[in-house]
Amino acid sequence: MIPEIFIKRQLNANQVQYLARVQSLWSGYGEIAKYQVQMDNESKSVILKQIHLPENVTHVRGWHSEFAHQRKVRSYHVEAAWYQGWAVRCSDESRVAECYGVYLNEETGDQYLLLEDLDSVGLAERHARLSVEDCLVCLNWLANFHGEFLRPMERQDAAPSSWPQELWPIGTYWHLATRKSEWQAMAEDPLKTEAGRMSERLLKAQYQTLVHGDAKVANFCFSEDGRQVAAVDFQYVGAGIGVQDVAYFLGSALSEEDLAASLPYLLEHYFAELGQAIVARGESQDLATAVIDEWQSLFATAWADFHRFLLGWSPDHVKNTAFSRAITDQALAELTTLE
Template sequence: RVRAMAAPMPDLSPEDLTAALKDKAKKKVTRVRKRRLQTLWAGYGAVNELELDPLKLKLIEKIVQPPDGDGSVSHERKIKSYDVEADFYRHVAPRARTKGIKIPEPFLVDGSGKGLRILMGDLREEFPSCPSSHNEKQALASLSWLAKFHGHFMGAVPECCSSWPAGTYWRLETRWEEWEDIRASSNWSELKAMASALDATLASAASSDVGTLVHGDFKAANIQISSDGEGVGALDFQYCGRALGAKDVAYYLASSVENSLVSLKEEKLLRHYHAALIKECNVTTYSFEAFFSHFELSLLDYVRFMAGWGFWGNVQWAQERAKRIIAARGAELMAAYA
């Protein structure tokens, strides 16, 4: 389990890095050049680029050094998320990479009581672009990545992510504070009232054979894209866990796709994902109609979170779609769990 740190974790030596690379190191590492890329959310650590000489190889180092815990739900959620990511890179990533799923190659996962260090390959060499909003070509490629990831794990979710058994960072169980912040006088009071019923419906569906391992934070900032726009790699697996793949899809469309694209071509994007998913997992019984129903409920669930936390991304599209879904399906949801 990740712990608070009083002092910084020591840098990896050239000898440490040579050992971590194993067969990938054709020569011994003699010098390491380190550059800070970003700090982690809320100051819980940092992401660094390590350039190794004479290999001319760049690696990514994620260092998690959380502040002292204050006992809050938010702090515990973040701590658990890094435990999950460590589990993912130890146990899931090697298997996924053998199936052609483009994720960073893990070289070292060290959580030995001195914080957490994850040393991994740099996706930017193959996928150099990270646009903040995706056009149609980039969106189709990103949805194809999701379909491959979801299809591989559909009906076979690994047990190693037990500390975060249900995927996504906005799931209701960990977001009651945001639920409380939805004012009774707001436009979303009806959605607040049906939140538990909605959560139970999605959880029940995820426990079936269409449940899969979701990324849990599949947004543009966590997606690297090739120069031609047709290849995609993904990173940041803090909130992966069992859920419906539709949750990743709904979040991605709401957060990361050009507004005009998702407004005009929502069905095209959804059908592309569904067709790729069926091809990947060979589950012909999961119809587009069933997936679309899951997508609508997943979008509603994410809007529930934003109604308390704050709206961002494709706000107008997400709000308008959510209101239509509530009008069409709200009574049905409430009746099912009355």
């Protein structure tokens, strides 16, 4: 289907005009574009995420395979399911774009995702790095997101559920089960040896929620004053624990020096906001405390789990810092106390 026709039908528009490409999708899978839409009583811009499956996939770092291709294809289906079935639960404290419609061509795999233009509602700022204080608004977003989607506790006699329906059963794009090639590429060291045990610690956490799965600073849209924020790119949303998002976000947003100086302060802020978010949805303070205690104990493991992926995927990456290695060593040391 022609994009303009799809937009016109979804919004009952009179005219649709292509404005500009916002960005290309990773490895040539399509583009994100901005359109101007004219309706009877309103004119506004919208965003169309257009997925077009390429015949030949080229990965910037050489990681391309049929397995990786199928993971990417599923990620777009998951994102559509997120916007259609889950995103409505997000509050102003965990703001996301409104979804106006989804289209999927079953034969070609091409897909459209029609979304609110966050730029047009005052969330037009993007950042590659943040100050410590500027991180707080994103930690608030994450805490409220994790608090809202905390998994309901199942009765002991209940059959296992398929939660979270239509999303990834294991969120994040780097988890070990889908990154065996990168694991095999790692140098032989304790992190490679213990990768399975680390992954199991995260998977067996008692308190699960939805994680964004790719909560890097580039996937947040800020107001000009930095006090409001929304998140985009939900291709890897699924089950996990909140500190997986927190670790990944902080590693993307802050310098090594800021992390070393301010990590305890940032974690304290996140957990305080998380506790408030859990209680605000009607849960007990005892539950909030239990969630916080468990996730605090798993922060280093969550950090090391991503560091494991990084060392296989791109060991010379700028995120392979002395600070990151120190947190990973802490996680490895914690494993020995469990033996």
